[in-house]
Amino acid sequence: MAAPPSVAIYPGSFDPITNGHLDLISRASRMVDLLVVAVLRNQSKHPLFSVEERREMIHEATGGFSNVEVTSFEGLLVDFAASRGASMILRGIRAVSDYELEWQMALMNRRLRPEIETVFLTAGEEYSFISSNLVKEVASLGGSVTGIVPLSVEARLQRKFAARAV
Ligand code: PNS
Numbered sequence: 001m002a003a004p005p006s007v008a009i010y011p012g013s014f015d016p017i018t019n020g021h022l023d024l025i026s027r028a029s030r031m032v033d034l035l036v037v038a039v040l041r042n043q044s045k046h047p048l049f050s051v052e053e054r055r056e057m058i059h060e061a062t063g064g065f066s067n068v069e070v071t072s073f074e075g076l077l078v079d080f081a082a083s084r085g086a087s088m089i090l091r092g093i094r095a096v097s098d099y100e101l102e103w104q105m106a107l108m109n110r111r112l113r114p115e116i117e118t119v120f121l122t123a124g125e126e127y128s129f130i131s132s133n134l135v136k137e138v139a140s141l142g143g144s145v146t147g148i149v150p151l152s153v154e155a156r157l158q159r160k161f162a163a164r165a166v
Contacts, residue, residue, distance in 0.1 A: 005033035008088035008119070009081045011073070014039050014054045015047040016153045017061055018135055020127035024092045027121060029065045036084055037062065041074040048136055048160060061150040078113040089118045094128045 010028060014021060014037070029035045039054050049057070051072050062068045073080040081089055089109060091102050106118035123130075130148055139145050139157040146154060 004085070006031075006088070007034045007036065007084055007086040008032040008090050009036050009038050009077070009084065009086045010090045011038045011040060011077050011080075013042070013045065013047065013132065014058055015045075015049055015132050016054060016135065016149060016157065017058045018127070018130045018132055018149050018153075019147070020092065020094070020123050020130040022061055022150065023124045023127050024090070024121050025062055025065065025068060028090050029068050032088065033067060035065070035068045035090075036086065037068060037070045038077075038080060039070075039072040040077075041072050049156070053156070057150070057153050057156060060152045076112065078109050078116055081116050082113060087116060089116060091118060091120055092123050093120045094123045094131075 008028060008031070010025060012021070025035065025037060037058055039051050039058070041051050047054070055070050055072060058070045062070065077089065089106075091106070093099060093102060102118075102120065106120075109116065109118055135145050135149055135157070139154075140161050142161075145157065149157070
């Protein structure tokens with residue numbers, strides 16, 4: 001009997017997706033049969049981009065990967081992962097400072113559903129300083145984010161902040 005396909009969830013806010021996220025998607029897509037990039041629908045955060053805009057941007061940036069799917073979820077991550085038949089949750093670690101929160105979330109998720117493993121991938125060193133929050137701050141102040149986010153994201157950031165300036 002053939003083994004079931006390996007499915008991993010890469011969850012996050014992705015507000016917006018950066019080249020650091022893309023680096024992780026590129027490496028993770030080689031590890032599993034299906035990689036589901038899942039945008040959290042969270043009413044309590046105040047994102048710059050809507051969930052639909054974030055999904056579109058991820059879609060545009062990951063079009064070259066045949067085994068990457070883009071979706072959104074709400075509720076518990078582990079329940080969403082189970083509903084998709086995933087055995088892995090992937091998270092990126094940029095620096096030691098990321099580790100504490102990631103460690104807490106991984107242990108909580110394991111307590112909720114021990115059959116789902118959290119797997120940490122280290123971000124490529126050239127991306128280890130990038131965060132979506134910094135990208136938004138720099139772009140909002142007119143700084144260049146070229147090479148830090150995909151081109152389509154750069155264009156959308158410019159449009160978003162130009163629209164806010166009028
Ligand atoms: O990109 P982010 O904001 O660091 O992603 C955080 C995310 C989406 C992974 C986390 O907030 C999450 O899993 N939220 C879903 C709700 C949930 O399952 N909470 C318990 C996690 S221990």
